[in-house]
Amino acid sequence: xxxxxxxxxxxxxxxxxxxxxxxxxxxxxxxxxxxxxxxxxxxxxxxxxxxxxxxxxxxxxxxxxxxxxxxxxxxxxxxxxxxxxxxxxxxxxxxxxxxxxxxxxxxxxxxxxxxxxxxxxxxxxxxxxxxxxxxxxxxxxxxxxxxxxxxxxxxxxxxxxxxxxxxxxxxxxxxxxxxxxxxxxxxxxxxxxxxxxxxxxxxxxxxxxxxxxxxxxxxxxxxxxxxxxxxxxxxxxxxxxxxxxxxxxxxxxxxxxxxxxxxxxxxxxxxxxxxxxxxxxxxxxxxxxxxxxxxxxxxxxxxxxxxxxxxxxxxxxxxxxxxxxxxxxxxxxxxxxxxxxxxxxxxxxxxxxxxxxxxxxxxxxxxxxxxxxxxxxxxxxxxxxxxxxxxxxxxxxxxxxxxxxxxxxxxxxxxxxxxxxxxxxxxxxxxxxxxxxxxx
Amino acid sequence: xxxxxxxxxxxxxxxxxxxxxxxxxxxxxxxxxxxxxxxxxxxxxxxxxxxxxxxxxxxxxxxxxxxxxxxxxxxxxxxxxxxxxxxxxxxxxxxxxxxxxxxxxxxxxxxxxxxxxxxxxxxxxxxxxxxxxxxxxxxxxxxxxx
Numbered sequence: 001x002x003x004x005x006x007x008x009x010x011x012x013x014x015x016x017x018x019x020x021x022x023x024x025x026x027x028x029x030x031x032x033x034x035x036x037x038x039x040x041x042x043x044x045x046x047x048x049x050x051x052x053x054x055x056x057x058x059x060x061x062x063x064x065x066x067x068x069x070x071x072x073x074x075x076x077x078x079x080x081x082x083x084x085x086x087x088x089x090x091x092x093x094x095x096x097x098x099x100x101x102x103x104x105x106x107x108x109x110x111x112x113x114x115x116x117x118x119x120x121x122x123x124x125x126x127x128x129x130x131x132x133x134x135x136x137x138x139x140x141x142x143x144x145x146x147x148x149x150x151x152x153x154x155x156x157x158x159x160x161x162x163x164x165x166x167x168x169x170x171x172x173x174x175x176x177x178x179x180x181x182x183x184x185x186x187x188x189x190x191x192x193x194x195x196x197x198x199x200x201x202x203x204x205x206x207x208x209x210x211x212x213x214x215x216x217x218x219x220x221x222x223x224x225x226x227x228x229x230x231x232x233x234x235x236x237x238x239x240x241x242x243x244x245x246x247x248x249x250x251x252x253x254x255x256x257x258x259x260x261x262x263x264x265x266x267x268x269x270x271x272x273x274x275x276x277x278x279x280x281x282x283x284x285x286x287x288x289x290x291x292x293x294x295x296x297x298x299x300x301x302x303x304x305x306x307x308x309x310x311x312x313x314x315x316x317x318x319x320x321x322x323x324x325x326x327x328x329x330x331x332x333x334x335x336x337x338x339x340x341x342x343x344x345x346x347x348x349x350x351x352x353x354x355x356x357x358x359x360x361x362x363x364x365x366x367x368x369x370x371x372x373x374x375x376x377x378x379x380x381x382x383x384x385x386x387x388x389x390x391x392x393x394x395x396x397x398x399x400x401x402x403x404x405x406x407x408x409x410x411x412x413x414x415x416x417x418x419x420x421x422x423x424x425x426x427x428x429x430x431x432x433x434x435x436x437x438x439x440x
Numbered sequence: 441x442x443x444x445x446x447x448x449x450x451x452x453x454x455x456x457x458x459x460x461x462x463x464x465x466x467x468x469x470x471x472x473x474x475x476x477x478x479x480x481x482x483x484x485x486x487x488x489x490x491x492x493x494x495x496x497x498x499x500x501x502x503x504x505x506x507x508x509x510x511x512x513x514x515x516x517x518x519x520x521x522x523x524x525x526x527x528x529x530x531x532x533x534x535x536x537x538x539x540x541x542x543x544x545x546x547x548x549x550x551x552x553x554x555x556x557x558x559x560x561x562x563x564x565x566x567x568x569x570x571x572x573x574x575x576x577x578x579x580x581x582x583x584x585x586x
Contacts, residue, residue, distance in 0.1 A: 130448040130462065193563075197488050197555060201458045201496070213450035213460060217559065218566035263552055318530070322537035323499045325548035331537050389530055 130213050140209045145185035153184045153279050159407045160283025175238040176286035182231025183247040189224035190255040202320045243286045250278045266329045273306035294360040301351050307344035309399035311337045315392035338384040345380035349373045365413035376402050457492035477565040484558045506536040
């Protein structure tokens with residue numbers, strides 16, 4: 001049964017993993033905001049900011065973001081415009097209202113002087129009770145664990161699982177995905193716990209739960225522990241110890257190495273790239289139980305992809321990084337930033353070519369993937385040469401669809417397990433295994 | 441915040457530091473542990489506020505000075521004919537960003553160390569307070585049952 005299904009799936013290319021890829025592609029079109037790996041990227045693009053704002057639940061009546069957007073054009077006007085609007089929304093006594101108006105004015109001023117145009121929600125300017133509301137908790141925890149990013153990490157891990165040259169094992173796949181997801185939630189929560197004052201000062205991250213006081217630091221740490229411990233335990237006991245060890249190592253690397261290093265040295269980008277490369281390796285080891293060359297290749301592809309992705313993005317955030325005290329290549333070594341991005345775009349071409357040599361894919365993969373790899377390398381070259389906002393944006397947005405497409409192509413070009421010489425032997429083996437699976 | 445509230449209140453971001461101020465609730469029977477926690481949080485808030493307000497103000501000021509000096513070197517005024525504020529493009533600002541970051545590096549290192557220490561202390565105290573409260577509640581429950 002399992003064997004037949006495997007045959008079918010290899011032929012048609014439709015498996016849960018494939019679907020995951022498709023979903024991922026679809027979600028990328030809509031949500032380009034937080035992406036793909038354990039790395040915490042300070043993403044600010046106006047477009048994305050608006051999307052994320054819309055995604056948040058708003059308890060306030062319709063406040064007309066347009067109203068506020070217009071205000072941002074002229075600094076002085078903003079202050080006057082907000083004052084008449086705010087009393088409508090204030091149920092507070094007189095004294096606090098006056099204070100509120102002052103806060104609102106100062107908020108408007110700081111808003112107006114900000115470089116990014118954004119629609120700040122009205123509720124942001126009110127005083128809020130610091131009490132945990134249970135009905136808000138799921139949303140808060142989702143934002144604390146960066147759930148969208150976690151979902152993308154899990155899909156990279158499942159890509160690694162799918163590419164492993166073993167018959168597809170659904171329970172193992174689910175356990176590995178769940179474990180990876182929990183580990184990612186834990187890591188992201190700890191990251192936010194460490195970065196509260198810095199997040200407050202960066203445009204994109206200032207609406208995080210800890211910054212807004214929606215949840216206490218203690219609860220954040222408890223949540224991280226209650227995700228991380230079961231997650232790693234699940235990986236170690238339910239999948240295999242190697243995957244568990246990789247998961248634990250990745251959490252450590254992200255929270256204790258990458259997060260502090262962001263403020264100390266530009267080497268953080270390389271550490272972060274490793275963090276992003278580990279999930280597919282975890283997926284692979286979950287399937288095979290060992291660290292093969294194929295796993296490292298997949299990790300290498302993701303490692304190389306991080307650089308054009310992040311370097312292009314960070315190009316537009318130099319002001320926020322500089323003010324926030326983050327040591328990023330785009331600020332301190334702009335030439336290096338662009339060189340590295342280009343270098344790794346070209347490395348992607350090389351790595352794709354190595355794939356058939358390691359029996360991960362057939363020889364069709366380097367050929368089919370060449371157009372997209374060449375395109376991203378071309379954009380990388382343009383970024384290298386022009387070093388301006390438009391080329392960095394082009395490269396960034398390209399990286400967003402490039403990776404899912406590359407992984408998709410890789411999967412469809414995957415070297416089938418059946419193409420090995422001992423076909424019959426394998427058939428018997430898998431069939432045996434399938435029978436074993438049936439038994440409870 | 442209303443007078444009869446029993447919890448802390450958090451406000452909108454401060455103009456200079458971008459941090460949200462918190463008004464702490466002082467319960468009538470505050471234990472020494474709870475007082476230590478509240479004072480630690482207040483101290484943390486004050487330190488953060490002081491650092492970031494000063495830092496952001498310095499940033500804004502130095503940015504203005506940089507823009508002014510660069511415009512002057514180019515022979516332009518701060519505001520052009522239409523009255524709009526003249527700005528430099530991102531490439532020209534890049535020099536300033538790089539400079540500012542390296543100048544403030546040591547300041548950031550010091551602040552990071554302090555922040556991490558304070559953050560851990562506060563969270564640990566929160567844990568202790570939560571535990572103490574839980575034990576107190578259990579004891580009260582037991583007394584009521586008897």
